Amino acid sequence: MELSNTAYVILGLLRSAPRSGYEIKQVVDKSTRFFWATSYGQIYPELKRLAAAGMVDAAEAPRGGRRRTVYRLTAAGRKELRRWLERDPETFELRDEGLLKLFFSAGGGPEAPLGAIAAKRRQHAATLDQLREIEPAVRAFDDPHPHVVLRYGIELNEWMLAWCDRATGELERGRRKAA
Amino acid sequence: MELSNTAYVILGLLRSAPRSGYEIKQVVDKSTRFFWATSYGQIYPELKRLAAAGMVDAAEAPRGGRRRTVYRLTAAGRKELRRWLERDPETFELRDEGLLKLFFSAGGGPEAPLGAIAAKRRQHAATLDQLREIEPAVRAFDDPHPHVVLRYGIELNEWMLAWCDRATGELERGRRKAA
DNA sequence: GCATGCATGTAAGGAGTTACATGATTCA
DNA sequence: TGAATCATGTAACTCCTTACATGCATGC
Numbered sequence: 001m002e003l004s005n006t007a008y009v010i011l012g013l014l015r016s017a018p019r020s021g022y023e024i025k026q027v028v029d030k031s032t033r034f035f036w037a038t039s040y041g042q043i044y045p046e047l048k049r050l051a052a053a054g055m056v057d058a059a060e061a062p063r064g065g066r067r068r069t070v071y072r073l074t075a076a077g078r079k080e081l082r083r084w085l086e087r088d089p090e091t092f093e094l095r096d097e098g099l100l101k102l103f104f105s106a107g108g109g110p111e112a113p114l115g116a117i118a119a120k121r122r123q124h125a126a127t128l129d130q131l132r133e134i135e136p137a138v139r140a141f142d143d144p145h146p147h148v149v150l151r152y153g154i155e156l157n158e159w160m161l162a163w164c165d166r167a168t169g170e171l172e173r174g175r176r177k178a179a
Numbered sequence: 180m181e182l183s184n185t186a187y188v189i190l191g192l193l194r195s196a197p198r199s200g201y202e203i204k205q206v207v208d209k210s211t212r213f214f215w216a217t218s219y220g221q222i223y224p225e226l227k228r229l230a231a232a233g234m235v236d237a238a239e240a241p242r243g244g245r246r247r248t249v250y251r252l253t254a255a256g257r258k259e260l261r262r263w264l265e266r267d268p269e270t271f272e273l274r275d276e277g278l279l280k281l282f283f284s285a286g287g288g289p290e291a292p293l294g295a296i297a298a299k300r301r302q303h304a305a306t307l308d309q310l311r312e313i314e315p316a317v318r319a320f321d322d323p324h325p326h327v328v329l330r331y332g333i334e335l336n337e338w339m340l341a342w343c344d345r346a347t348g349e350l351e352r353g354r355r356k357a358a
Numbered sequence: 359g360c361a362t363g364c365a366t367g368t369a370a371g372g373a374g375t376t377a378c379a380t381g382a383t384t385c386a
Numbered sequence: 387t388g389a390a391t392c393a394t395g396t397a398a399c400t401c402c403t404t405a406c407a408t409g410c411a412t413g414c
Contacts, residue, residue: 005276005279009279022364022366023365031282032282035274035279036274036279040403041367041369042401042403044368045368063364063365063410064410065411066364066365066411067365067366069365081286085284085286086287086291086294088298088302089298089299089302090276092302092306093273095214095272096271097215097268097269098271099331100191101263102324102328103210103325104324107257107260107261108260108261109261112264113327116264143285145281145283145292148281152346156338159335160335167327171327200394218374219375219394219395220374220377220395221374223396224395242382242392243383244381244382245382246382246394247394
């Protein structure tokens with residue numbers, strides 16, 4: 001049984017409560033999104049695959065006249081989640097266009113390096129705002145681990161912001177010395 | 180002219196010297212890899228596309244009886260690179276399976292949270308070793324910006340290591356208090 | 359009546375990796 | 387002679403996003 005990491009996100013979220021695909025997407029967007037994003041285009045097909053594999057059970061749970069399918073973790077799904085938790089992580093991927101621009105900034109004008117850092121700084125400042133906004137809700141979870149991870153995200157972005165400030169200072173100092 | 184970020188990696192690397200696809204891959208693996216990886220499966224087709232678009236020029240440059248195609252940036256490619264450098268970055272993506280495991284670690288045994296952090300720590304320690312190994316070579320570049328970016332990578336992984344240690348201490352303290 | 363949110367889904371396409379095939383050269 | 391490195395390339399595949407379609411419910 002080879003499952004994608006995104007499948008484990010779904011299993012993991014269903015562990016605390018049965019949820020619909022729509023709800024899974026909502027929770028992801030307010031919790032794992034900054035280090036593991038997903039879209040409806042992944043969630044709905046994956047839920048069907050997981051149901052076919054016996055990892056989750058589907059139940060119709062309409063709200064008013066609106067159809068709604070709620071999935072709940074089976075014993076097999078719970079076991080699969082535990083087995084995944086015991087394995088060492090493999091995927092760690094970073095794709096940072098801002099760093100790429102800084103890396104190649106000698107190919108631009110004289111303001112390119114400082115401009116690249118400033119733009120990257122803005123990016124992280126915006127992310128930080130989003131993470132801080134969801135913090136109260138995540139802190140209120142029964143399970144403390146999501147909040148530990150969210151703190152990681154907040155502190156990581158704070159570190160990145162501080163790095164941008166530090167690097168800006170160093171570049172400016174180097175420039176003054178050259179002049 | 181819509182180019183992928185990976186296309187700009189190629190343009191950026193060709194700015195300092197004409198290179199073959201093979202050489203581009205080598206340089207990527209020792210410089211941008213930790214924040215922007217690429218494979219031959221992307222590089223070779225992309226070089227052809229860039230050549231068709233007039234961004235690079237291809238020249239046969241065999242070494243001995245071994246065929247070899249070297250690409251060099253055209254004026255149009257140089258201009259496209261400059262235009263890209265002026266735009267704000269969009270892509271910033273993180274996929275961290277280790278954080279995912281920590282996030283869901285309540286679904287495992289009592290050692291799951293500390294185990295997830297320890298595994299993540301090992302991952303970053305290994306990355307740190309690799310980055311430190313390539314540092315002398317990158318420091319020797321004419322252009323200082325790649326080294327600034329590499330320092331970012333090193334310091335980022337140091338921060339992540341320190342975070343793992345901090346979080347481990349806090350979890351252990353919390354556990355002792357509960358006992 | 360209309361915008362917004364709830365809710366499910368799919369089709370098309372982009373981006374990227376892996377595995378494989380081919381063949382020359384170098385060095386132990 | 388055989389392994390490692392140089393060198394190019396492609397096919398199949400996975401993963402993921404975007405855009406779109408559909409329809410009900412709620413509240414202004």
